[in-house]
Amino acid sequence: MISDLKYRQHICEIGKKVYEKGFVAANDGNLSIRLGMDEFLITPTGVSKGSLTPEMIVKVDGQGNVLEGELRPTSEMKMHLCVYKERPDIQGIVHVHPPYATAFAIAGMPLDQAIMPESVVYLGTIPIAEYGTPSTNEIPEAISKYVHNHQGVLLENHGALTWGKDLDHAYYLMESLEFTAKINWIAKQLNGDRELSNRHVQKLIEMKTKMGIKGYSPLGVQTPDGIHAMKVTPSPIGELSEHDVNRIAEKVTKNILNELKELLK
Ligand SMILES: [Zn+2]
Structure with a gap:
């Protein structure tokens, strides 16, 4: 217990x-926290995360067997062990x-838009892993397909x-994830959110690669030269987004060209 005390304290x-x-x-x-290839410290079930003490933390192996601890490990342990295994x-x-990230998970909206440079570089895209009943194998199965190419997921509803790479890193990713969801939500309320052009996103991805950060990034949107960002979500008053307008214009042009072709036959 003494040797892993600092890790227990860190979890608290x-x-x-x-x-x-x-x-x-x-x-x-x-x-x-991972202690070794087959040894992990995990929080117990039924205790507020605000009032944990080091002896409450449970030591388990990769199969979920309790190695040390009086309390039962969290019922969501399988989800953690699946990530460590993969x-x-x-x-x-x-x-x-x-709250904001969970609202996105409930609305069925992944965090996959290039709305801020920091999110593109440090967080990458955060997909939604399909709903599973907590404590069953459904959640590990749903997240396993995202675990290699992302730094986190929203869990549907x-x-x-x-x-x-350590617990601090996982915590800061969670802060960024919630911050991104919150800012995205506020922007949507103001005038609809605008996404960065893929030219700008490409530069950010180059920076990300140089920094050695892995995982998928948002792609950004196609914009005319000189336009840095384009509205992708309509404003709450119901106006069409530029993205929608472009798509409609494309469709109308195509239809007119087809009709002209028919007339000229
Ligand atoms: Zn939960």
Whole structure:
């Protein structure tokens, strides 16, 4: 216990942060750290993340057997173990229900738009893993197809999950994920959100590659020269987005050309 005390303390610190940030309510959410290839520390079930103490943290193996601890591990343990199994490089995982990101997960909207440089570079695209009943194998099955090419997922009608090179990294990814969802939501309310052009996104992806950050990034949208960003979601007052207008114009032009061709036959 002494040797892993600092990891237990770290889980308690991050638990406090997610609770105080309002990323979870009551006893929701769970956190874990990899100690070795087949040894993990994970939060217990039924305890608020804001009031964890080091001896409450449970030590388990890769099959979920309890190696050390009085309390039962979180019922969402399978989801953590699946990520560790698929990604031996991952050392820490955060699962919480942050309000804006969870609202996107409920609305069925992935975080896959290039709305801010930081999100494109550091977060990448956050897809939605299809709904699964908590504690069953349905959630691990749903996330396994995204775990290699992304840094986190939204869990459909449930919450969010991030994984990182350590627990701090997973936590900061979760902060960025919630921040991106919140800003996106506010922009949508103001005048509809505008997405960066794919020319600009390409430059960001080059930076990301140089920094050694892996995972899929949003692609951005096609824009005329000199236009940096284009509206992709209509404003709340119901106006059409530029993206929609372009698509309609394209369709109308095509129809007119086809009719002309018929007339000239
Ligand atoms: Zn949950």
